[in-house]
Amino acid sequence: MGRAELGQLIDRGALDASGGSQGRLSLAVPAAWARDGAGIEISVPARICCARCDGGGCDSCDRSGAHRAPAESAARTLRLSLPADLTGCVTVRLVRPFGEHAPLEQLLVELRADTAASPGVLRVPPPPSSATARSRAARGPLLGAPLSAPAVLATLAAIAAVVGLLLSR
Ligand SMILES: [Zn+2]
Secondary structure: OOHHHHHHHHHHHHHHHOOOOEEEEEEEEEHHHHHOOOEEEEEOOOEEEEOOOOOOOOHHHOOOOEEEOOOOHHHHEEEEEOOOOOOOEEEEEEEOOOOOOOOOOEEEEEEEEEOOOOOOEEEEOOOOOHHHHHHHHHOOOOOOOOOOHHHHHHHHHHHHHHHHHHHHO
16 A cells, blocks of 8 residues: 555545535655654645545536635735655645635645656745844843834924924025
């Protein structure tokens, strides 16, 4: 029994859980990205293969074999945190990936470790550690608390008023 069959079994379990529309995306991701704790940003194609019929056409996809993602590319850009261990094939199930009002109910993202990422897949660096954030805060102004945004705006408004007076002479 190979890895591909295991992936299909995971898919079938997900299919049983819901009767709604389901799309599938198969992506290659470098295993090193997962080990680094990085995430990925996926530019989902406008047409997503129907997971129920594998593109053959069924009731849930109106016999088209595919589901539509939102037209705007920003609306179909998804972020995903990678499982730390990406050996073999891992299927991640996303519920309502494009929001409550989009027709697609679920998106199954099949991730497989490879030497290069699939087109449309970008690495998202892991969040900076809290130690980095602390050292950044320590390098703030030496005297007193840092100026708040309203204080800066008030100062700018005062300067603008003076400049206005000078120009009106
Ligand atoms: Zn279908």
